[in-house]
Amino acid sequence: MNTSDYLAAADAACCASGTRLTALRRRVLELVLGYPGVVKAYQVLADLQAERGVVAPPTVYRALDYLAQQGMLHRVDALNGYIVCHHFECTHRALILACERCGKVTELSGDDAFAALSASASAAGFVPREQTLVLTGCCKECA
Amino acid sequence: MNTSDYLAAADAACCASGTRLTALRRRVLELVLGYPGVVKAYQVLADLQAERGVVAPPTVYRALDYLAQQGMLHRVDALNGYIVCHHFECTHRALILACERCGKVTELSGDDAFAALSASASAAGFVPREQTLVLTGCCKECA
DNA sequence: CGAAGCAATGTTATAGTATAACAATCTCGC
DNA sequence: GCGAGATTGTTATACTATAACATTGCTTCG
Ligand SMILES: [Zn+2]
Ligand SMILES: [Zn+2]
Ligand SMILES: [Zn+2]
Ligand SMILES: [Zn+2]
Numbered sequence: 004m005n006t007s008d009y010l011a012a013a014d015a016a017c018c019a020s021g022t023r024l025t026a027l028r029r030r031v032l033e034l035v036l037g038y039p040g041v042v043k044a045y046q047v048l049a050d051l052q053a054e055r056g057v058v059a060p061p062t063v064y065r066a067l068d069y070l071a072q073q074g075m076l077h078r079v080d081a082l083n084g085y086i087v088c089h090h091f092e093c094t095h096r097a098l099i100l101a102c103e104r105c106g107k108v109t110e111l112s113g114d115d116a117f118a119a120l121s122a123s124a125s126a127a128g129f130v131p132r133e134q135t136l137v138l139t140g141c142c143k144e145c146a
Numbered sequence: 147m148n149t150s151d152y153l154a155a156a157d158a159a160c161c162a163s164g165t166r167l168t169a170l171r172r173r174v175l176e177l178v179l180g181y182p183g184v185v186k187a188y189q190v191l192a193d194l195q196a197e198r199g200v201v202a203p204p205t206v207y208r209a210l211d212y213l214a215q216q217g218m219l220h221r222v223d224a225l226n227g228y229i230v231c232h233h234f235e236c237t238h239r240a241l242i243l244a245c246e247r248c249g250k251v252t253e254l255s256g257d258d259a260f261a262a263l264s265a266s267a268s269a270a271g272f273v274p275r276e277q278t279l280v281l282t283g284c285c286k287e288c289a
Numbered sequence: 290c291g292a293a294g295c296a297a298t299g300t301t302a303t304a305g306t307a308t309a310a311c312a313a314t315c316t317c318g319c
Numbered sequence: 320g321c322g323a324g325a326t327t328g329t330t331a332t333a334c335t336a337t338a339a340c341a342t343t344g345c346t347t348c349g
Contacts, residue, residue: 124281143270202328
């Protein structure tokens with residue numbers, strides 16, 4: 004799916020949830036799409052500032068939070084950043100593989116793996132909410 | 147295992163790895179042991195400052211990093227904190243369950259779950275390093 | 290139309306987390 | 320004692336994130 008189609012699909016998904024993909028949110032999403040791997044909030048902030056002059060952190064964090072809520076982005080705690088989700092339409096668990104050397108990030112479906120974790124968690128009476136699992140390590144190219 | 151025995155075992159493990167559980171590192175470990183759940187670096191920093199006067203962040207971060215390397219602590223990225231590992235002798239994967247309501251943290255063996263994730267990762271040629279998996283959600287008491 | 294109500298964004302200030310870089314001190318074997 | 324390497328101290332700064340309140344803009348209903 005190219006960027007234009009992706010944005011159109013994202014727009015539709017936002018409308019479907021009764022919210023709006025505003026110009027700002029759309030632009031933030033475009034900026035994140037423009038990077039290959041993990042994107043930091045302050046990188047987006049710098050980009051926006053380059054375009055618009057004064058922009059404050061909350062502007063960026065709000066947009067990123069919104070996009071993550073809608074499923075277009077996954078937050079990656081271990082890296083203090085965000086990655087684009089390319090299949091936000093389907094409700095899914097993400098398994099993110101983050102290479103510690105080159106910074107490349109790959110997203111797999113984590114549904115199977117998540118089932119295994121949920122089994123362990125359920126035994127402790129725990130109900131997991133978080134959908135994103137992260138493994139750091141070394142990718143194929145850097146091995 | 148009580149605190150005293152734990153510290154003795156930790157000391158032995160450090161020696162076995164050719165390193166030293168210095169007075170500072172030991173004290174930091176004691177402080178972390180004194181808290182029930184996740185402990186923040188700056189909480190430890192404040193405690194140390196109360197005891198010793200001026201203490202700077204690197205002092206604490208170094209000790210925490212060391213203890214995490216040795217296996218006495220697990221870093222929990224999603225919470226910007228650390229938890230005590232109560233079975234650092236055995237090499238193991240941690241599966242951490244963090245309750246979003248009460249803040250309680252439970253650690254399970256994550257070996258089985260990790261095997262499932264590794265299988266997915268291996269298919270992508272990825273070699274995982276990180277040992278700590280975190281699930282956020284709601285614990286039994288808060289359900 | 291126009292005001293009310295709510296969502297979104299702007300603005301200012303501050304809180305919280307982490308590391309770089311270099312100096313001083315300590316430990317241990319020789 | 321002496322030197323090498325590990326540890327800790329010190330200073331400064333970078334990076335990440337949110338609180339709190341003001342302003343703007345859209346939508347709906349009378
Ligand atoms: Zn995804
Ligand atoms: Zn790589
Ligand atoms: Zn453990
Ligand atoms: Zn709870």
